[in-house]
Amino acid sequence: MPDRIYNFSPGPATLPREVLAQAAKDIVNYNDKGIGLIELSHRSKEFMAVAEETEALLRELLNVPDNYKVLFLQGGASTQFAMIPMNLLGPGKKATYLNTGTWAKKAIKEANIIASADVAYSSEDSSFNHVPAQSDYTVDPESEYLYFVSNNTIYGTQFHTFPETDKMLVCDMSSDILSRRIDINPFGIIFAGAQKNMGPAGATVVIIREDLLDRTPDSIPTMLRYKTHADKGSMFNTPPCFAIYAIGLVLKWLKKMGGVSALEEMNREKASLLYQAIDATDFIKGHARKDSRSMMNITFNLPSSELEDQFIEEGLAKGLDGLKGHRSIGGIRASIYNAFPRQGVLDLIEFMKEFEQKNG
Ligand SMILES: *Cc1c(COP(=O)(O)O)cnc(C)c1O
Numbered sequence: 001m002p003d004r005i006y007n008f009s010p011g012p013a014t015l016p017r018e019v020l021a022q023a024a025k026d027i028v029n030y031n032d033k034g035i036g037l038i039e040l041s042h043r044s045k046e047f048m049a050v051a052e053e054t055e056a057l058l059r060e061l062l063n064v065p066d067n068y069k070v071l072f073l074q075g076g077a078s079t080q081f082a083m084i085p086m087n088l089l090g091p092g093k094k095a096t097y098l099n100t101g102t103w104a105k106k107a108i109k110e111a112n113i114i115a116s117a118d119v120a121y122s123s124e125d126s127s128f129n130h131v132p133a134q135s136d137y138t139v140d141p142e143s144e145y146l147y148f149v150s151n152n153t154i155y156g157t158q159f160h161t162f163p164e165t166d167k168m169l170v171c172d173m174s175s176d177i178l179s180r181r182i183d184i185n186p187f188g189i190i191f192a193g194a195q196k197n198m199g200p201a202g203a204t205v206v207i208i209r210e211d212l213l214d215r216t217p218d219s220i221p222t223m224l225r226y227k228t229h230a231d232k233g234s235m236f237n238t239p240p241c242f243a244i245y246a247i248g249l250v251l252k253w254l255k256k257m258g259g260v261s262a263l264e265e266m267n268r269e270k271a272s273l274l275y276q277a278i279d280a281t282d283f284i285k286g287h288a289r290k291d292s293r294s295m296m297n298i299t300f301n302l303p304s305s306e307l308e309d310q311f312i313e314e315g316l317a318k319g320l321d322g323l324k325g326h327r328s329i330g331g332i333r334a335s336i337y338n339a340f341p342r343q344g345v346l347d348l349i350e351f352m353k354e355f356e357q358k359n360g
Contacts, residue, residue, distance in 0.1 A: 002319055004017065005319040005320070006320050006340075006341070006343075006344035006347060006348070007321050007322050007340075008320065008321060008322040008323050008333070008334045008340070008344070009322030009335060010153050010154075010175070010196065010297060010322070010326070011153070011174075011175065011193070011195045011196040011201075011335070012195040012200060013195065013196055013197070013335055013339070014337065014339050014340050015199070015246075015250060015339050016250065018253065019246065019249040019250055019253055019339075022249055023037075023245075023246055023249060026245070027242075030046065031046070037241075037242065037245060038241060038242050040241065042235060042238050042239055043235070047241060047245075050241075050245050050248060051072070051233070051234070051235070051239070051244050053248055054072075054245070054248035054251065055072075057248060057251035057252065057255065058070055058205065058247075058251060060255075061178065061251060061255060061259055061260055062177075062178065062182070062184065062207070063183075064184055064207060065184055067210050067211075068184060068207050068208060068209055068210065069206075069207070069208050069210055069213070069226075070205065070206075071206040071207075071208065071226065071229045071230060071234050072203045072204070072234040072239055072240065072244050072247075073203070073204045073205075073229060074202065074203065074239075075204065076193050076201075076204055077103070077172060077174045077191060077192065077204055078106065078193075079204070080172070080189075080191045080204060080206065081107040081109075081110040081111075082110040082113070082114065082224075083224055083226070084107075084111075084147070084170055084189060084191075085110060085111040085113075085114035085115050085117075086114055086216070086220050086224055087212070087215065087216045087220065087226050088144055088145060088170075088188070088189075089111070089114060089115035089116075089144055090115075090217050091115070091217070092115075093115050093116070093144055094115060094116040094117065094118050094143055094144065095115070095116075095117060095118065095144045095145045095146070095170075096117075096119075096120045096139045096140050096145070096147065096167070097118065097119050097120070097147045097148075098119075098120060098121045098122075098132060098137065098146070098147070098149075098163070099121065099122035100121075100122075100123055100128055100131050100132070100148065100149055100152050100155075100157060101123075101128040101149060101152035101153075101157070102152075102154050102155075102328060103149050103152065103154070103174070104148070104149045104152070104172075105124075107147060107149075107172065111147070117147075118140045118143060120137040120138060120139060120140070121137035123157075127155070127287070127329065128152060128154075128157065129155065129157065129287055129288055129289050129292070130288065130289040131148075131157050131158065131159050131292045133291075134161075134163065134164060139163075139165045139167055144167070145168050145169065145170045145188055145189075146163055146165050146170070147169075147170045147171070147172075148162075148169070148170075148172075149171070149174075150162070150171050150172065150173045150176050151173070151174075151175045151176035151179075151294055151296050151297070152294070152297075153174065153175040153196065153296070153297050153326075153335075154297075154326040154329065154333075155287060155297075155299060155329065156286075156287055156288045156293070156294045156297040157288045157289075157292040157294055158176060158292065158296065160291075160292075162182075162186065164186075168186065168188035168209070169186050169188065170187065170188050170189045170190075171187060171189070171190050171191075172192070173190050173192045174191070174192045174196050174197075175192075175196040175197060175297065175335075175337075176196075176294075176295070176296050177190070177192040177196075177197055177198060177205070178197055178198060178254060178338060179197055179260075179263060179264065179267050179295065179296060179337065180260065180263075180264040180267065180295070181260055181261055181264060184207065187207070188208070188209050188212055189206060189207065189209070189212070191204060191206045191207070192204065192205050194243055194247055196296075196335075196337060197296070197337040197338055197339075198247050198250055198251075199243055199246045199247035199249075199250045200243050200246050201243070202240040202242065202243035203239075203243035203244055203247060205247075206226065208226055208230070210230075212226070213226055213227040213230050222236075223236075223237070250339070253339075254338065263338050266338075266342070267295045267296070267336070267338065268295060269342070270295075270336050270340070270342055271293070271294070271295040271296075271298060271336065273345055273346070273349060274298050274334060274336070274349065275293060275298065277349045277352055277353070278298075278300050281356060281360075283302065283303065283356045283360045284300050284301070284302060284352065284356070285301045286298075286299070286300050287299035287300060287301060287331060295336075296335060296336065296337055297333055297334070297335045297336075298333065298335075298336065299325060299329070299332070300331060300332050301330075301331040301332070302331075302332070308325075308330065308331055308332060310359070311323070311332060311355055312324050312332065314355065315348075315351055318347070318351055319347075320347065320348055320351060322335065323348075334348060
């Protein structure tokens with residue numbers, strides 16, 4: 001087996017090699033203290049320092065304003081689908097949602113369990129191949145917030161400009177957080193599961209405006225209240241220690257690479273190389289409409305599902321792993337998050353050309 005393959009998996013996803021090597025060492029003996037990282041008490045001064053550093057780096061790299069809390073929670077991004085309406089929508093309240101794919105739909109379902117979701121736009125009829133333009137929907141004046149998914153991991157679409165509305169924005173940034181510069185100020189809540197672009201599975205980052213912490217109805221249980229976690233610096237109970245530590249390593253790597261704006265340039269270049277290869281031939285068809293193309297997840301189809309299976313199998317033999325599209329749309333998906341190397345993109349493009357020559 002080769003020492004390392006190119007992992008195009010949508011998540012858990014590829015991480016920087018040096019992060020894996022450092023984690024492997026620290027798990028056995030953290031900072032030469034004779035104790036493994038994942039054996040440390042979360043209340044120990046060693047781990048408290050790790051958690052503080054991770055939060056400080058995230059604040060620095062994303063330019064998080066002082067009136068926002070940064071939380072590290074468990075339960076995955078999926079738990080946020082329910083926690084958001086639980087905390088922000090009291091009885092009889094509603095919020096507006098943009099239905100741009102599977103993850104948006106799941107969030108809408110949860111919002112309707114707790115309160116009421118006003119779905120102002122859906123691209124479902126066109127297999128979620130685009131995200132709406134500003135003029136495509138209106139936000140109900142009674143809505144508490146406008147919810148959207150910045151990058152639709154499964155369909156390979158992305159908002160290139162964020163919605164503009166006088167309501168606060170709430171956003172699932174699971175698959176593109178830290179991939180481009182953003183202005184946090186229009187957002188009430190941004191959340192992201194770590195396992196796409198930030199670290200290993202196990203932690204969900206929530207960035208929440210402080211004034212929202214006091215809106216939660218009394219009926220909501222302790223663990224599901226943002227304030228519980230905000231008041232205790234994400235240490236109300238045992239936090240996802242390893243994930244927080246590993247996110248910290250990824251953030252240090254990101255900073256060393258030049259920060260979010262440097263990564264944004266690299267991501268843009270990697271994605272455009274791949275889209276150019278897609279556009280250069282009729283053999284391959286991109287799934288996303290051009291104006292909605294994701295820089296993170298590039299989705300495309302070959303002329304038949306048999307050819308797609310063959311492509312995935314032959315790709316794997318060449319060390320190109322994780323290219324199978326999500327079961328809901330099939331086809332091919334290349335996930336190329338921050339840590340995915342440019343060379344892997346070049347290798348995939350070469351393989352695409354070779355494959356077309358043999359089978360086109
Ligand atoms: C993967 C993903 C999720 C689900 O994340 P979990 O942590 O598995 O709950 C939610 N939203 C988006 C955009 C995703 O890509």
